[in-house]
Amino acid sequence: MTQAAAPMEPARAGWRRWLPDTLFGRLALLLFVAVTASHVLALTLMFELRPAGMGPPPPRAAMEGDAARRPPPSGPPEAGRPPRDHRPGLLHAGLALDIGVRLLALMLAAWWGARWLSRPIHRLARAARDLGGDLHGPPLPEDGPAECREASRVFNQMQARIRQQLAERDGFVAAVSHDLRTPLTRLRLRAETLEDDGERERFCRDIGEMDAMITATLDHLRGVAHAEPVAPLNIGALLQSLVDDAQDCGHAVTLQGSAQPLPARVGALRRCIGNLVGNAVRYGGGAEITLSDRGDAVSIAVRDRGPGLPEQELDRVMQPFYRVEGSRNRHSGGVGLGLSIAHDIAQRHGGSLQLCNAPGGGLVATVTLPRGGNGSPAARLL
Template sequence: MRRSLPRSLFGRLALLLVAAVLVGQVLAMALMFELRPFPARPPEAGVFAGDRLPVMPAQIGPASPRAGIPPRSAAGAFPPSLSPPPPPRPPPPEFPLMHGGLLLDIAVRVAALLLAAWVGARWLSEPIRRLARAARALGDDIEGPPLAENGSTEAREASRLFNQMQARIREQLNERDRLVAAVSHDLRTPLTRLRLRAENLADPERKRQFAQDISEMDNMIRTTLDVLSGAADAEPRVLLDVVALLDSMADDLRDAGHAVAVHGTAAPIRAQPQSLQRCISNLLENAIRYGGCAEVRLDDAHDTLRIAICDRGPGLPPEELDRVMAPFYRLQASRQLNQGGVGLGLSIALDIARRHGGTLTLANREAGGLVATLDLPRVLSKV
C-alpha cells in the first residue's frame, strides 16, 4: 500500500487535493439527483399525446358537409353523439427541497468529507510532528536514539539531516569533555605542587595566606571547568522530591550556623537531581553571603513549580539585576568587601534552570532584600 503512494510531500498533497475534488463532484451530482428526481410518466399522457400527433389529410378523407352541432341540454349534458372533453391535466408533482431523510444524508456526506480531510491532514503532517518530538527530546537527552528515516522524500531528507546534526553535537560534546579533562589535569598539577610547598612554610601567617590563595584558585578552576564541561548535560531525569531536597539542604546550612527556613509543599517533579541541587545551593549561598539568611517559599501549580529564595540584604540596583547573572560578573561592592566567589554562581544557576526548561529571575523586595525566583515547568517533566 505504501509503495503505491507518492513518495514526495508534493505528490501526496496533490493526491489529497485531487481526491477532495473528486469527492466534491460526487457529492454535487448526488445532491442534484436527490433534489431534482425524474418522475414517471403520468397515465393521462397517453390520452393527450393524440392531440399533438400530425393529422394527414389522406387519412381523414374528403370533407363532409358541415353538420350542425346540436346544442347541449339545459342541464349541461352533451348530446349522445359527442363525447365529453378530457379532464383537466393535474398539476405537476411537487418535490420538497428539504426533508428529514435528505438532511441526514447531507450530514453524513459532509461528515465523511471532513473525516477524510482530517485523516489526510494527519497523514501529511505526521513527519513534521515526529521531527518536532525528536527535536524536543534532543534537548533533554543528547544520547537518545536516532530518528527513523521513513515517509516522503522530504521527510526522509529532514530525518537524515537531523540525525547527522545529533551525531555532530554528540561528537563535539565528547571532544569538549576530553579537552576539559586534559586542561583540568594540567591546571591542578601545579596547584598541588604549590599546596605542598605552602605546607612547608615556617611563617604561619604566610602559610595561611598561601593556603587561602590556593583554595580560591582551586575553587575558581573547579567552577570554571564545571561550566565548560557541562557535566550535568548527560545527567538523567528522575522523579525528585523537591521538599525533601530543600529540607536536607536547609538542615546542612543550619548545622553550619546559618538561618534558613523552608515554607510550603510541592509534588515531586522530574528533574536532574545533582544539577537542581547545585542550582538551589548557589542561590542559597548567595542569599546567605549577601543577606545573612535565606527563606525558601514553594508555590506548586498545575504546570509550574516555583521556588522563591529571599534574603534580607541590601538588594541590587535595578540596572544590575540582569548583569549579575553573566559569567564572571561581580559587583564592585563585593570585590571591596572580599566576600569570595568568582562570579559564576548565578550564571550556573541560570544555565541549570534553562536546561530544565525553566527561568531564573532576580527582583528587589519591597521590605528590603533580594528574591531569586526559580520557575520549573512540569510539562517537560511528563515523559
C-alpha cells in the first residue's frame, strides 16, 4: 500500500502548485479573488451604465463664477420648504448596483467554493459507507488539500490492514479446519472397529455432533469473506428449492407470495433462509414462508408454530454462540450460530433480520433486502 501511495506525492504541475495547501488557505484565496473581482465588475458597470447627461462635476472656480453672475431670486423663499440638498442619496442607483453585484459575486463564490472544498470529504464519506459491503474496492485517490490527502491516506491504510487481517483469518480457519478434522476422522475409523454395537453407535453420534459443531464454528469464522459472484436472483425459485428440500425430508414447510429478481449472493442468501427454516422446523415442527415485494425492497418472513421467545431475548439470540436454553445438546438447541450467521448475511446484503412473536403463537423471522435503487447497498453489490 505504501508503494502504491508513493507516486501521489510529486509536486503538482501547472497552476495547481500555486494553490494553498490547506482548506483555510484555499477558502481565503477564493474570498480574496471574489471580493477583488466584484469590486472591478461593480466599478466597470457604474461607469459603463452611467445615465446620459451625467458628466463629471465642473471645476469649483467655474461654479463660483456662475453663481456670482446668476441674479438673485426675485421672490421670498417659500415658507416651510427645507433647503435643497444636492448630495446623492444613501441608496442611489450606483451604490445599489455596487452592493448588488458584490453580494451576488460573494454568494456565487461561496456556493462554488463550498462544493469545491467539500467534494473530497463527500468522496471519503461515500467510501467509508461502502467499505462494509466491499472491502476489496479500489483505494481512494490521494489528492486535494492536505487535510483531505491525509484522511484519504489513512483510510487506504485502514482498508489495507482490514484486508490483511481477513486474509490471515482465512488462513487460520483453513489450518484449524485441517487440524481438527484429521483426529475426528481417526476417531470415526476407530469407532467402526468397536464390537459393541451400542458403544459404536454412541461414539459415532458424539463424533457426528463434534463434527457439526466444528463445521458451524468454522463457517461462522469464515463468514462471507470469500468473494462470491453477485447476480440478479430469482428469489421465488430459491425459496421454492428450499421448500422442496424440506418437504423431501418430511417437514411441513410451505411458501406463498412472489417477487421480482434482485441482486444477491446466491449461496449466502440460501444459507441465511435455510438457517431460519431449520430453526422453525426444529422448534415449531414446520415453517410458513411468506414472500412479498414492496417495490424498493423484498421481505421474506419465516414463521413457526413453536413457543416463541421472551421479549428480552429477541435481540440476544442473534449474538454468536448465544442460546436461550442452557443445555449444550445439539438436538435441543444447536450451537447458537444459525441466527447470528443469518443476521450477518442479511446485513452484508444491505438488509436486516428482525424477530418478533406472532400474535397467534410462534416466532416470525423477517429478512428485508433492499432492491438496490438510488445507491442503496444492494446496488453496490453489483
